[in-house]
Amino acid sequence: MAALTGPVRAQAPATTGAAWAPDRPVRVIVPGAPGSGADIYTRAVAQRMVEITGATIVVENQAGGGGIAGILAAARAKPDGTTLLAAISGILLGPLIDRSQPYNVFTDFVPVSQFHRTAIVLLVTDATPARNLAEFTELVRASPGRFNMGNFGYGSSSHLVSEMLAKRAGGLQWQAVPFQSSPPLIRDMLAGHICCGMSDIGSAREMVLNGRLRPLAVSGSSRSPTLPDVPTFGEQGVSGLEAAIWQGMFAPAGTPDNIVAYWGRTVAEAIRRPEIAKLFGELGAEPVGNTPAEFTAFLRAERDRWGAIVEETGIRIQ
Secondary structure: OOOOOOOOOOOOOOOOOOOOOOOOEEEEEEEEOOHHHHHHHHHHHHHHHHHOOOOOOEEEEEEHHHHHHHHHHHHOOOOOEEEEEEEEEEHHHHHHOOOOOOOHHHHEEEEEEEEEEOEEEEEOOOOOOOOOOOHHHHHHHOOOOEEEEEEEEOOOHHHHHHOOOHHHOOOOOOOEEEEHHHHHHHHHHHHHOOOOOEHHHHHHHHHHHOOOOEEEEEEOOOOOOOOOOOOOOOOHOOOOOOOOOOEEEEOOOOOHHHHHHHHHHHHHHHHHOOOHHHHHOOOOOEEOOOOOOHHHHHHHHHHHHHHHHHHHOOOOOO
């Protein structure tokens, strides 16, 4: 499914049966570029939200400042249910890495519902003689500092997972090579410029399925449905790499409970649509669609998980 390039709109009576329903256009801010993975997921969910509620919904991309502009615009919006934020896991991770970040997920926003989760996959090129995690770690151990380990950004989840792997696998040494996102990392691996990297599954899926890149392990507490034959790091003896990437919907702090509940039900219903499950699966993600309370509990657990990883790896911007 291609990303929708314009506003998602419809006009019809609200049908969720909630006491509150939007009587004005609703904007969903995506702190990322048009056509990005986050944008594609959001537009697909927003289209189903339109179908469910009959509301006019406009998806608005604000990628400035690495997404900070969009996050702050949503945080400062009137908490009346007409502005929502569709953010990826970096919204939680950013302030843990950089204490100067001008927002706090838990005080500036109210969690609405989680869209999905997707694992991080360790990839190697076909020229790399490793068929599993144990063989890969032995190769790295035999040549300290020689391997370049790609990630999709300094301080990103992929960077943290790779450094966590280095520590938990007995002090491996490699050169971390940050890219702006997974696609350029994948391209450099295919061109032979870099032999290994940590990518989101969605970006790597096609290259893995056609045999051009070899997956050795996935993050998470269980195997990814997208790559069911690839064992987790934990299954291969390396603990502490259960983290995953996710995206979810937020409302500005102060949004009334009944409005948060309305959007929570709407997003969860949208996520349950079969076509959404199909699309998410094709992009390497597992649909979630939880309640505001469940999403809040998840975020608190994620804060503790990633906070511990940041402390163990020592990766910070300031």
